[in-house]
Amino acid sequence: MPDLKKTSPLGVFIEHLNKGQLAYQVCTDDDTPVFYPRAVAPKTGSTNLEWRISKGLGTVYSTTVVHAAKDQPPHNVVLVDVDEGFRLMSRVEDLDPMQVKIGMRVKFKVHPGNEKELPYAVFTPAEGAK
């Protein structure tokens, strides 16, 4: 059981991001990947949660192009199915937002944090990556 007075699930996730790693948990009771990180595993209610590091490859499950404001270029928002068996929201960078397609292979990288914002996971195209 994590001591929530000392570490938090998101805190550990961010520590990994700061090392360039996309971390996730596995509930060792039923060997199921868990994401977002939690203090207690969903369904089993177990506290046997182990941290693992993803290889960082995934597939776009769905995508949208957001037109937020007239003075800003449109940006994409995606849901990525990571190969280890969990899904997260993200964005695909280095590509025109309308060219981001469902089924596209993508690779994780860190969007670094700063004083105002925490780091977070983004993706870039990884065509050809199996």
Next chain:
Amino acid sequence: MSSPKRGSVAVVGAAESDLGQVAPHTSPLDLMAQATRRALDDCGLKLADVDGLFVAASQVRFGPMSLAEYLRIKPKYFDGTIIGGSSFMSHLAHAQAAIEAGLCEVALIAYGSTQRSVSRAAASPREFNYYESPYKPILPISAYAMAAARHMHQYGTTRENLAEVAVAARKWALMNPIAWEKEPLTIEQVLKARMVSYPFTVRDCCLVVDGGGAIIVTSAARAKSLKKKPVHVLGTGEALSHATISNMPDLTVTAAAESGPKAFKMAGIKPSEVDMVSLYDAFTITPILFLEDLGFCPKGEGGRFVSGGNIAPGGKLAVNTSGGGLSYCHPGMYGLLVMIEAVRQVRGECGQRQVKDCEIALAHGNGGVLSSQCTVLFGAPSTV
């Protein structure tokens, strides 16, 4: 534990507040109170008869407390379940259980919003979520847009199919004197409107207007003596599946696939026996998903089912005859108004847009980002 009984309670009063754009400084509670007064007049009951209170609203955090204060009533039973736009279908199911258990006899379900007046950002502020907020989705729109994109990818649904939903809603709205939209709409206009979150243009998205509503529910026995024909609750089903779109297991299958069968089982009927369908159309994809998940067409066929004017006036199935959240009214959490139209259709009060011999109507509510799904089947006294 006993299950709720088919037809044991009935909606006896139903009314909207003023809709659209209300005067400056009008409060959501003013709208709830106005709708309540109209719903009481609709059935001939008095405020003092109300002993059960059900409220949900994004601008009134402690709904039952605030409306009880405004109306100075002391309900014996109250419930502030808030699961987005389907809250009120959930309230109706809970009211039935409470009335059957003798915890109250006359339940008031109320809603009000001034989101057009105060802005949507102010009326319904988003919670920060580290796992989503940094990517700047426009919520809830982008979540529904991703469901639409996935449906298009998996089943060949097109933007034209989506636009058919908006066009059908507009055709119905033109027969509803209190609908917000007054001008005809074409598929072309939907497709060429301002893009908001691909594949949705602004015409794929519900209205942002002020408004509220109230429904009065009582036992079938008491309903008999009231002003209008009772509209019985034949079946209800409630289901939760997730809170955030990144945690929805399959973006093409909603929990309506659970709430629908529950409601149909309780009612002892099949989708083919439903005369009119009132579905929460927050976005053009939602009626498509719900028609599939509630059993009106096979999974994946929703886009084709709504096309060719099949859900418009004169089509195969009467869907959202009020004009829906897309063209009639969408004051934030629209589910209560979804039920009001179904009730009116069963009563035969819909004038030009009345569905002939409407004895059974389905009202389906959706909340969050396809997160909560609640289904209600209403029936005329002849169906009980």
